[in-house]
Amino acid sequence: MAERAAVYSERCRGHGLRATPQRVEICRELARMHEHPDAETVCRRVRRRLPGLSLDTVYRTLKTLEAEGVIRRVGSGGDRVRFDANLERHHHFICSRCGAVHDFPCKAFDRLTAPRNVKAIGVAHTVNVEVRGLCAACAAAERQRAPASRRPRSAAGKTRNRRDLTTG
Numbered sequence: 001m002a003e004r005a006a007v008y009s010e011r012c013r014g015h016g017l018r019a020t021p022q023r024v025e026i027c028r029e030l031a032r033m034h035e036h037p038d039a040e041t042v043c044r045r046v047r048r049r050l051p052g053l054s055l056d057t058v059y060r061t062l063k064t065l066e067a068e069g070v071i072r073r074v075g076s077g078g079d080r081v082r083f084d085a086n087l088e089r090h091h092h093f094i095c096s097r098c099g100a101v102h103d104f105p106c107k108a109f110d111r112l113t114a115p116r117n118v119k120a121i122g123v124a125h126t127v128n129v130e131v132r133g134l135c136a137a138c139a140a141a142e143r144q145r146a147p148a149s150r151r152p153r154s155a156a157g158k159t160r161n162r163r164d165l166t167t168g
């Protein structure tokens with residue numbers, strides 16, 4: 001973890017970003033977090049060390065870091081904007097219920113290149129795969145809910161038959 005923080009600050013410096021205390025603390029916190037935080041979460045955490053930090057500064061810093069390619073934005077549309085500080089090549093599993101973002105490595109996905117028709121839209125830099133579905137916790141919650149509502153009618157009859165057999 002300490003190593004990642006070091007790589008991170010190195011990268012910030014490499015991009016010629018002035019190392020203001022706010023920036024340093026935000027970078028440090030991002031390197032420590034694995035859950036793709038949103039700006040509010042980053043702000044809450046960094047405030048423990050920099051009580052005067054404003055959400056506005058956090059937004060501005062994240063924007064700068066994103067523009068410099070130090071972090072990237074995850075999700076789009078109706079999702080809350082989250083930031084990703086994982087510097088290793090990876091792809092995302094996004095839970096459509098709770099919005100959790102999980103990283104996963106995949107050599108096959110890494111080899112994907114943008115299709116030809118993308119040229120008409122613009123210049124592609126990277127290709128990242130986004131898998132959407134239910135995370136393990138949400139899938140488990142779903143399974144628990146399912147049996148009661150989805151129990152077929154015939155099951156009741158079968159249970160009665162079985163009980164008849166055991167009593168008789």
Ligand SMILES: [Zn+2]
Pocket residue numbers: 095096097098099100134135136137138139
């Ligand atoms: Zn979930």
Ligand SMILES: [Zn+2]
Pocket residue numbers: 036084085086090091092102103
């Ligand atoms: Zn990620």
